[in-house]
Amino acid sequence: MSDSTAAKLQTPWRLTSPGDLETLRNDIIESQDPNRPTIVVCHGNGCLAGGGAKVAEAFRQGLSDAGINAKLMPGVKTTGCQGLCSRGPLVTIQPHGFCYQRVQPGDAAEIIEKSVMATEPVERLMHRDTKTGEVFHTEEEIPFYRLQERRVIQKIGKIDPTDITDAIATGAYSSLAKVLSTMTPQEVVLEMEKSGLRGRGGAGFPTGRKWRSALQAIEKKGRPVYVVVNGDEGDPGAFMDGAIMEGDPHAVLEGLIIGAYALGAEKGYLYVRAEYPMAIKHLEMAMAQARSYGLMGENILNSGFSFDARINRGAGAFVCGESTALFTSIEGKAGNPRPKYVRSVEEGLWGRPTVLNNVETWANIPLIMGMGGEEYAKIGVPHSTGTKVFCLVGKVENVGLVEVPMGTPMTRIVEDIGGGVGGGKPFKAVQTGGPSGGCIPYSLKDTPVDFDSLTKVGSMMGSGAMIVMDETDCVVDVGRYFLKFLEEESCGKCIPCRLGLSRMREILDNFSQGKGSAADIEDLTSLSNALKDGALCALGSSAPNPVLTTIRYFKDEYLAHVEDHKCPAGVCKSLITFAIDPEKCNGCMSCARNCPAECITGKKKEPHAIDASQCLRCGICLETCKFDAIFVS
Amino acid sequence: MEKITFQINDREVEARPGWTVLETAREYGIEIPTLCFHEAVLPSGACRLCMVEIKDGDWSKLVASCIYPAAKGINVYTETERVSNVRRWIFEMLLAQVPASPEIADLAARYGVTRTRFPVKDPEEMCMLCGLCQRVCEEVVGLSAISTVDRGVHKRVGAPFLRPSDVCVACGCCVNICPTGAMRALFDSIRGETKTTLTQLTA
Structure with a gap:
């Protein structure tokens, strides 16, 4: 790297043309030696919870302890979610791509010695197929990665999300440069329509059509118009929007700026739930860096187009992921959905035309602009x-x-x-x-x-x-779980949702205790339909779906609860008993020691017994027993 | 101004621009039950009793008539199976939720709902959170001394932070507009020390 390049990379320079961006990108790539070993440690939420930060620290310490005297000093890089969360903390060694799983700080020294200083794999930490025992060395070999088609999350887990130069090196903002220098706003919307992209937030409304309607609304009502990112992801089990914001915040920003250009918006909002502190931090860093490079703010890349955005943190209400509740929340009011049959593109935030898209939708837009709408439409x-x-x-x-x-x-x-x-x-x-x-x-x-x-x-x-x-999950219990969740999250404005969700949950509570009848299942279906038809917003109207589908596909299991008073999955506590198989029990006493109800009795080295009348059905004995002697019936 | 022509229960009706389906129906004496609707304040679509079905060939959907704008050529039905199903469940749930309100019981009885399969939680309860008190205070009186507090099943009517409010001028609009009489009991929890002397309330 020449000294002048190094200096340029250290202080961000305000890019004033698409050519500048290209030059910067080439400078960054030139400054990176492809043969320099890099230890890439996953800092996604799962891996961090598993000790990812300590692992990264151990590698840094390990490198300095080893006093490595190499031509190319290895580096440690932290990234967003690399994907295989259940086997974290994940570590990849570049350039040869060795992929290590469940890495602990103590493993750092061995990995440095074998895989960083040499090119030897440490097989004990590599992906092992649970069925065949086959060991895979790299991401490209592991079926979990090999069978995917990573486009939106392609850079996540590869780039350092806190460093814009890392993102630019992999092509970030090149779609924006292309759009600003070669396309009119109308052409951008046309390209979106051609792509066939449908909103990734849930309802699947065609994004191009939404933007087109917004343009029509703007014609009628004029500007200002707002673009909004919905980052209020809150579904149990969902973390992809969080992973995108944490792992590749620039993709979201780039998409947002392109959208703002297409619609002529000068201001945007990113509504991110407060429970995602890392996403907020990374987005803030990304925005500050993008501003300093002239990729956001006044006169972006000297195109004459100016746009800026701010982050609004959600205050923990799930319903604020609903578009109109999100707007009222940004406006500073309680996050209740608006009772209006007016589309957000006509009357959204502050009563102005507004385009609200989900995080993943925005992150798709640079891809579409890069490859063209028609090419994108061939995928899927x-x-x-x-x-x-x-x-x-x-x-x-x-x-x-x-x-x-x-x-x-x-x-x-x-x-x-x-x-x-x-x-x-x-x-x-x-x-x-x-x-x-x-x-x-x-x-x-x-x-x-x-x-x-x-x-x-x-x-x-x-x-x-x-x-x-799997077979140990009870559909009645699953229904109760989701209803309980939504009951707590309902805003309480409309009667069907506020009262209906609790009543539905009460009916399922009865089922889980073996009470109720087949007629109650009919009632539950009928009440579900009343909610579907009657609730004010999508939270209430879609809430019965888990119950309705489980009744549709697993009616026998419902009937088993109410008619036979049995829970086939062995989950509903009132309907199950724990017992000890005297053949298998060797009297190790471990269950008796751990039983919180102290209802397991027996002498040492003799089969034990559970007093069902005192048993709490907590399942601790089942987990404790090493001899498989405890069973549920 | 040009009138909007559409159908309610296969009968041709005319609406002025800006009217909702409910306003048009009432103009023609077509009955649609409501609880959270009042001419004095903006509609809020909260009670969902005014649901009607809009049909177009095989396609149909339920909308809240108090907020659905009258539109040319739509076919509105006020007494379909789906509409009745929503109403019936709302009434049954209300009978269990606000058993102390004779007004709700009367309205439910008019639509054939006289008993509820749900257990009663509080036999004294009268408030079903239609929000009229809050809206009249905000929109008509211009004070916002009343709000709804908390969310979901925990939602209730109260002064901000559940403390009697000095903002309240004890005008009694909330007591007057309350369709169930619940506000009479809640009033003292809203009214703080007022600086104005007022005539006695007639509720």
């Missing part, structure tokens, strides 16, 4: 184009962030990429779309995952949470 299936990022969670081997083209069969995501539920058993159901979605049973495992197919089977795309359930 007709009517559901592009890729979708899913959060694969629940009873599945590989929990993590997955991106596949729309229309990918469910089984490919859950079984091939996710590795199935383990033990070679089939999954019982997959819950898509969070509390507004539905449960798709194993018999529909080949359902293509796209907007229309999921709606057809009674579920929905939703934001992209995919909760895998």
Whole structure:
């Protein structure tokens, strides 16, 4: 690297043309030696919780302890979510791409010695297939990554989200430069329409059509117009928007600025839930860096177009992810949905035309502008184009962030990429779309995952949470869980949602205690339909979906609860008993010591017994027993 | 001004621009039940009793008539199966929620709902959170001495921070507009020490 380049990279220079951006990008790439070993440590939330920060520190310490005397000093880089969260903390060694899992600080020295100073793999920390035992060295080899098509999250886990130069080196803001220098706002909207992109926040409204309507509304009402990022992700099990904001904040900003240019907006808002402090921090850093490079703010790249945005933190209400509640929240009022049959593009934030899109939708826009709408529309299936990022969670081997083209069969995501539920058993159901979605049973495992197919089977795309359930998950319990969640999160404005959700949950509470009758199941369906038709906003009207789909596909299990007073999955506490198999119990006393109700008795080295009348059904004995002697019936 | 022509229950009706479906229906004496609607304040679409079905061939959807703008050529139905289902459940839930309100019981009975399958939580409860008190105080009196506090099942009517409010001038509009009489009992929890002397309230 020449001294002048180094100086240029140290102090951000205000870019004044697309050519400047290209020069800067080349300078950055030139300054990076592709052969320089880099230890890439995942700092996604999962890996951080598993000690990722300590691992990174151990590597830094390890490098200085080793007193490495190499021509190329290895570097440590921290990134956003690398994807395979259940096997974190994850560490990748570049340039050869060795992929290490469940890395602990104590492993740093060995990895430095073998994989950084030499090119030897440390196989004990590498991905091992649970079925075949095969060991995979790199991301490209691991089925979890190999079978994905990573586009939106391609840079996440590769770039340092706190350093704009890392993002620019991988092409960030090049779509913005292209748009500002070669396209008119009308052409941008046309390109969006061609792409067929549908909103990734849940409802799947065509983004191009939304922008077109906004242009029409602007013609009538004039400006100002606002662009808003919905980063109030709150579905249980969903974390892809968080991962995008944390791991590649520039993609969201770039998309937002392109959208603002297309609509002639000068101000934008990023509504991010306060529970995502890292996303807020990274977005703030990204915005400050983008401003200092002249990629945001006054006269962007000397195009004459100015745009700036600010972050609004959500105050913990799930309902603020609903568009009109989000607007009232930004306006400083209580986050209640607006009772109006007016579209946000006409009357949104501050009563002005507003385009609100989800984080992932915005992050798709640089891709579309880069490759062109027509090319983008070839990905996925007709009517559901592009890729979708899913959060694969629940009873599945590989929990993590997955991106596949729309229309990918469910089984490919859950079984091939996710590795199935383990033990070679089939999954019982997959819950898509969070509390507004539905449960798709194993018999529909080949359902293509796209907007229309999921709606057809009674579920929905939703934001992209995919909760895998196995035979130990009870559908009544799942329904109760989601209803309880929404009951707490309902704003309470309309009667069907405020009262209906509690009443539905009470009916399910009864079922879980073996009370109720088949007629109650009919009532539950009828009340669900009243909520679907009657609630003020999508929170209430989609809330019955988990219950309705489980009744549709698992009615036998409901009947087992109310008629036979049994919970086939062994979850509903009132309907199960714990017992000890005297053949298997060797009297180790471990269960008796741990039982909080002290209801397990027996002498040492003799089979024990549980007093069912005192048992709390907490399940601690089941977890404690090493001899598989405790069973649920 | 040009009138808007559309159908309610297969009957042709005319609305002035800016009217809602509910306003038009009432003009023609077509009955639609409401609880949170009052001419004095802006509609809020909260009670959902005024749901009507809009049909267009095979397609149909339910909307709240108090906020749905009259539009040319729409076909509105006020007594369909889906509409009745929503109403019936709302009434049943209200009977259990606000058992102390004879007004609600009367209205429910008019629509054939006289019993509820749900257990009663508080036999004294009269407030069903229609929000009229809060809206009249904000929009008509211009004070906002009353608000709804908390959210979801915990939502209730009260003064900000649940302390009697000095902002309240004890004008009694909230007591007057309250459709169930619940405000009479709540009034003292709203009214702080007022600086104005007022004539006695007639509720």
